[in-house]
Amino acid sequence: MKKYIEYISQLANNKINKNFSNSDEDHALEVLIKIFQSSNKIIRIFAGSLCSDVPNDPRYIAALSDFIERAGQVRILLNDFNTESAKNSNLFKRLAYYTSLDNTDIQIHKTPAKPYLKKDPQKNPVHFTVGDANAYRVETDIEKRTANCNFNHPEGAENLIAFFDQIERSHAEKIDLNKCFAD
Numbered sequence: 001m002k003k004y005i006e007y008i009s010q011l012a013n014n015k016i017n018k019n020f021s022n023s024d025e026d027h028a029l030e031v032l033i034k035i036f037q038s039s040n041k042i043i044r045i046f047a048g049s050l051c052s053d054v055p056n057d058p059r060y061i062a063a064l065s066d067f068i069e070r071a072g073q074v075r076i077l078l079n080d081f082n083t084e085s086a087k088n089s090n091l092f093k094r095l096a097y098y099t100s101l102d103n104t105d106i107q108i109h110k111t112p113a114k115p116y117l118k119k120d121p122q123k124n125p126v127h128f129t130v131g132d133a134n135a136y137r138v139e140t141d142i143e144k145r146t147a148n149c150n151f152n153h154p155e156g157a158e159n160l161i162a163f164f165d166q167i168e169r170s171h172a173e174k175i176d177l178n179k180c181f182a183d
Contacts, residue, residue: 005030012038012135012151019150022137028145029054031137032129036063038151039131042073044164046115047127048080048142051089061091068098073105077167081110083180096177109172115163130160 004027011018012034022031032054036043043064047055054060068074074095086092098104116123117140127139136157139147150156 001026001030008034008149008151015134015152017150017152019148019153022145022147022149025054025145028137028139028147029057029060031147031149033059033063034151035129035131035135035137036060036067038135039067039072040070041132042075043067044075044077044128044130044161046077046079046129046164046167049078049082049085050076050091051082051085054145055091056089058090061094064091065094065098068104068106071103071105074107075164075168076106076108077113077164077172078108078110078175079113081175086177086180092177093181096181099177107168108175108177109168110175111167111172113167113171115167128160128164130157130164133157133161136160 008020008031010016011020022028064074095106095108099106099108114125115128116125117138120140124140125142127142128136130136134154134157135149135151136153137147137149138160139145141147
C-alpha cells in the first residue's frame with residue numbers, strides 16, 4: 001500500500017495526466033483523500049448513501065473537513081439516502097455541523113438517478129467524485145470499489161461535472177441536514 005500511496009501522491013502533486021485504477025476500499029480511501037487534499041475550489045460527489053466504511057473513515061472525514069475549512073465548496077448527490085443511517089454517520093454529523101455555519105458552501109441533494117457508463121451494455125451503476133475541474137475517481141463497481149482515476153484530466157473531469165450539474169438541476173431534491181438532525 002505504501003508504494004501505491006507514493007505513486008498516487010506523485011501523480012497528484014505533479015499534476016500528471018495519467019489514468020490509473022484502484023481495486024478496493026483501502027485504495028479508494030487513499031485516492032479520495034488525495035483528491036480532497038489536491039483540490040482548491042469545489043468537490044462534487046455522486047454516491048449511494050455515503051454511510052459505508054470509506055466515507056466514515058476518520059481520515060476521509062478529516063480530509064473533507066480540511067477542504068471545507070479552506071473555503072472549499074462541496075456538492076453531494078445521493079441516490080440511496082436514508083435519514084436514519086445518516087443520523088448514525090460521523091460524516092453526516094460533521095457535514096451537519098458545517099452546514100449550520102454561515103461561512104460554508106455545502107449542498108446535499110438526493111436523486112433517483114442511477115448513472116452508468118455509456119459503453120457498459122449491462123448498465124452497471126457508477127459513483128464518482130470530481131475535484132475542481134481536474135481530478136476524478138469513477139467507481140465502476142460500487143460493490144468491490146474498483147475505479148478508474150486521474151488527477152489531471154480536465155476533459156474527463158468537465159464531462160463528469162456537466163453530467164453532475166445536469167442531474168443536480170433537473171432530478172435532485174435538497175436534503176436539509178440540520179432538519180434531519182433536529183428531528
